[in-house]
Amino acid sequence: MREIISLQVGQCGNQIGQNFWSKICSEHKLDPFGYQTSNLDLEDRKDIFFYQADDGKFIPRSILVDLEPRVINSLQKNFYNEENIFVSNEGCGAGNNWAYGYHSGKSLKEDVMDAVQREAEACDLLESFFMTHSVAGGTGSGFGSLLIEEIKTVFPKKILNSYSIFPNNEEISDVVVQPYNSVLALQRLFSFCDSVIVMDNGALSKIALDALRVKIPDFDQINYLVSTVMSTSTTTLRFPTYMFSDFSSILSATVPFNSLKFLIPSFSPFTNKEVKIVRKLTVDEIIRRIYSDKTKMANFLLSRTHSYVSALNIFNNVEDVCEVQKGLIKNSLDFVPWMPPMPHTVVGRNFGERVSGLCLSNFTGISSLFKKIATQFDTLKVRNAYTENYKKFCGDLSVFDEARESVERLIEEYQASELMSFKNK
Structure with a gap:
């Protein structure tokens, strides 16, 4: 088994993490407390993200960290291993200051790394670490940077992937030092991570307005978008298919050079209870949507020179793989001149009636x-x-x-x- 340990850092990281666990619990037929609700053989691999306690409960392989207690205290703690939940004794947060989060977080570092080591030793074959965090504030950017350095130092041969939320750079923020925090965190992501899935609040808000049809998106709706990307990007790991059933194969398909490791996700269709899709989208429509600039979850300036370095498509609820391949041929993409102009594609499990698609694109426009x-x-x-x-x-x-x-x-x-x-x- 190729296990993955989750690291949730800061307010944003813990809120996104909670949404992710809720979503994959539903897919694996687990209740909110981690107990199975069905005896059906799902042919899944829960053990990648969970381990099973003596009473049958599935417990996340997850470490939760924050420098202030508000968000962590709001989570359902008995779902997690409470030994893996860490809050600073000061409990005052990092004040949106990368330096405070990085340096003050050192008082927590030893305990957190002990928990990481304990979780790693409980794995049969640990493959990777996933971190969820924001780069804009103090804890996610500062302590997140410290944790990235420590993880890669202690586990140099394990894959380190992050789901990193960037600030909305289109609007004036209450946190005036966001650019400092973002650059300081970005350096660590570039230096230590093996892959970084980039989403920014500006693009996420626009997608929520369009896809979820809400006037003013709230944190729950933004977190829903992010957790959908996270769950879909791990579908082939949790429900193995003929391809991309471990993260190293996903990494090989998306990151051809270590210096080009930043991936932009796009997904379609997003739905919620208030949005009713009258007709089922075709595979062709899904392909057009996930390669549209409007669905990319990071804002960037359009340029004729921007090209795809790589792309990985994960489709769910598709019966015929050939249908996907035909659709991709019809929707030709501009790849960098030194790469074959064809994205990688895999068809995952059937979770319902509607076709859905995720694209993880390594796109030069991110510059x-x-x-x-x-x-x-x-x-x-x-x-x-x-x-x-x-x-x-x-x-x-x-x-x-x-x-x-x-x-x-x-x-x-x-x-x-x-x-x-x-x-x-």
Whole structure:
């Protein structure tokens, strides 16, 4: 069994994580407490994300961390292993400060890593770690960065994947230091993760407005979108198919070079109780939707030079794989010149009547998202705005310069990948 340990960090990470567990419990016929509700043989692999207690209860292989208790206290704690839930003794949060989350989190680091080690030793064949977090605030970005470094240091041969929520860069935020936090966290994601699934609140809000038909999306609706991506992206791991039944094969299909590891998800159709789809969407319609810029869960500037480095499609409730292949041929895509112009595709399990599709795309347009964050960072940094609170913990601002240089290299890598000469690097 190739197990996965989940790491939920900060308010956003824990809320998304809770939604993810609820969703996959439903798919595996588990009740909210982790007990089976059906004796049917689902031919699933619950053990990838759960282990079973003596009383038959399935318990998530999950570590929950926050520097303030509000969100964790609102979760259903008896669903998790309570030894794996960590809240700072100060209980005051990280004040939307990456440096506070990173340096103050060191008091929790040893206990958290002990729990990680304990979970790892309980696995038969640990394959990877998944982290859910936000890069905009203090705990998800700061302690998340610290945890990423520690995990990769202690488990250098295990896959480290993150579901990282970026801020809405189209609007003015109450958290004025978001660009600092984002760049500092982005450096660690680039340096230590094997893959990063990027979503930003601006794109998620637009999708919620369009797909869920709500006037003002709330956190529950945004978290629903993210958890749907998470559950669908792990479908072939939990319900094995002829392809992509372990995460290393997904990684091989989506990340051809370690410097090009940032993936943008798109999914269709999203539904909720208030939205009634009159007709069933065809495979062709799903393909057109998941390759539309409108359904990509990260905002970026459109450019003729933007191309696909790779793409992985996961379809559910499709009877004929050939139907998918025909649809992909009709919807030709612009790939970078050094890659074959055909996405990877797998058909997963049937969970209902409606066809659905997820695309994980490694798309060069993501460089424009990073460039916008870097520009906002520069605007603050040139005036040394709000840097005193970071100096309290970092001593000086050399960590800022190192992070900014790292993000610039990331941008350059994606821009260079659009050229044929990239494969000869």
